Amino acid sequence: MKNQATAVFYDGNSSTPQQIVVSLDLYNESICFESSDGQTHKWPIKNITFDKRTTGLHLDHGTDLIQHIKIEDNHFINTIQLFRKEKGHIGWYQKLIDLGITLHLIIAIGILAIIGLCYVYVIPWVGEKSVALIPEEYDNQLGSSAWLENDYFVTIDSSKTKALNTFAQQLDLKNTKKLKFTVVKSNEINAFAMPDGNIVVFTGIIDKMKDYDELVGLLGHEASHVNNRHSMKMLCRSLSGYLFVSLILGDANGVMAIIGENVNSFQSLSFSREFEHQADSDGYKILEANKVNPKGMSNLFQRLQKNNSIAIPEFLSSHPVTENRIEYIDKLIQSKKYVFENKPELKRLFLELKK
Structure with a gap:
């Protein structure tokens, strides 16, 4: 299981990307890294917004100042996702995204069927x-x-x-x-x-x-x-x-x-x-x-x-x-x-x- 990888960090103040080494702290359930100014960051996983895209795993942290990390290492991404799943940090939306295109299609057909039944039976009633x-x-x-x-x-x-x-x-x-x-x-x-x-x-x-x-x-x-x-x-x-x-x-x-x-x-x-x-x-x-x-x-x-x-x-x-x-x-x-x-x-x- 891979616990660290290189990633790209945006500090929220500048559009300049920073190369960082990001690691997963299993004990404290957080993402850790050091930015180019020497500052150590610890992001609690429960406070991070995760977005799995084709370009990698994107992490957003903060409220007023949004900081962003982009991870492309698939092995490290799988480690993070598995840990989040074990600890119950993955929300319903992400679970839905992770189901894959086949299940997405089945769900879409099911929703259309429900809409059709409502139109034929429920709305007339x-x-x-x-x-x-x-x-x-x-x-x-x-x-x-x-x-x-x-x-x-x-x-x-x-x-x-x-x-x-x-x-x-x-x-x-x-x-x-x-x-x-x-x-x-x-x-x-x-x-x-x-x-x-x-x-x-x-x-x-x-x-x-x-x-x-x-x-x-x-x-x-x-x-x-x-x-x-x-x-x-x-x-x-x-x-x-x-x-x-x-x-x-x-x-x-x-x-x-x-x-x-x-x-x-x-x-x-x-x-x-x-x-x-x-x-x-x-x-x-x-x-x-x-x-x-x-x-x-x-x-x-x-x-x-x-x-x-x-x-x-x-x-x-x-x-x-x-x-x-x-x-x-x-x-x-x-x-x-x-x-x-x-x-x-x-x-x-x-x-x-x-x-």
């Missing part, structure tokens, strides 16, 4: 949770604003809208805010819920229904989206990258401003499988609570399945595939005893909607 910062009154403002934009491009069936609202009044939809219902003339087989409680049902989906229990299942499903603020959560999730900084800063106004700029996205939002599953479950419970045949929801899904000519694997879709939704509802029906009654008034209003 944080964006969704930012809804808690937004008062529910803001849902009403956004929903009304978004519907006004759509109102110019759709044809509302006033008589059927009145019938649907009367139909819904016969039901307990477990709603936490006032719901209103709008029937739009369209062949599109669709329905959606706005955050202000406006549930829009197209005549295309009503035409496909065979009985009122299917409509109750549909309204229960859409009411669940409103009750759980799903559209606001999905919008925040889709805008999570923009919302992240505002949320970290606790800037609720910034969050609401970003959402307001994207209010026209509500109708085109695709709910996550988690939210669709929750809405299906809540819809089933609403059928049970109103003593309406819960098979209505299963029948509705089967009917919608026939109109979906393209099968998309569940992991590629933003919605659960219809087969899985039917299977889930059927399992609920089979696992529970339920009692349902005939509802003449619901039947009458449903037939009125079908005209």
Whole structure:
């Protein structure tokens, strides 16, 4: 083990290098040398900043006056580094530097992977949770604003809208805010819920229904989206990258401003499988609570399945595939005893909607 070597010393006052002989004092755990003016120096290792570079080992000492030593002797460098390691004087940064290029590459890939996972999973989750910062009154403002934009491009069936609202009044939809219902003339087989409680049902989906229990299942499903603020959560999730900084800063106004700029996205939002599953479950419970045949929801899904000519694997879709939704509802029906009654008034209003 080599305990001394020649090195270059800079005294901090002059840029002129001095040739010195530097040694390692194992007992006192210090670096020792004599400068050209005959002065003996002892630098405690714990007070030295070490920097291992391709040009050698660089040592800095002092606070106001920084003195510097450059050592190029690899054997002596190894002696110093081994001693520092044994005595626990090597910090985490230097340990990281000493790992080598291969491990540096693995660490870099790991960090990139973590960043990617955060972008895909963590930031959207944080964006969704930012809804808690937004008062529910803001849902009403956004929903009304978004519907006004759509109102110019759709044809509302006033008589059927009145019938649907009367139909819904016969039901307990477990709603936490006032719901209103709008029937739009369209062949599109669709329905959606706005955050202000406006549930829009197209005549295309009503035409496909065979009985009122299917409509109750549909309204229960859409009411669940409103009750759980799903559209606001999905919008925040889709805008999570923009919302992240505002949320970290606790800037609720910034969050609401970003959402307001994207209010026209509500109708085109695709709910996550988690939210669709929750809405299906809540819809089933609403059928049970109103003593309406819960098979209505299963029948509705089967009917919608026939109109979906393209099968998309569940992991590629933003919605659960219809087969899985039917299977889930059927399992609920089979696992529970339920009692349902005939509802003449619901039947009458449903037939009125079908005209």
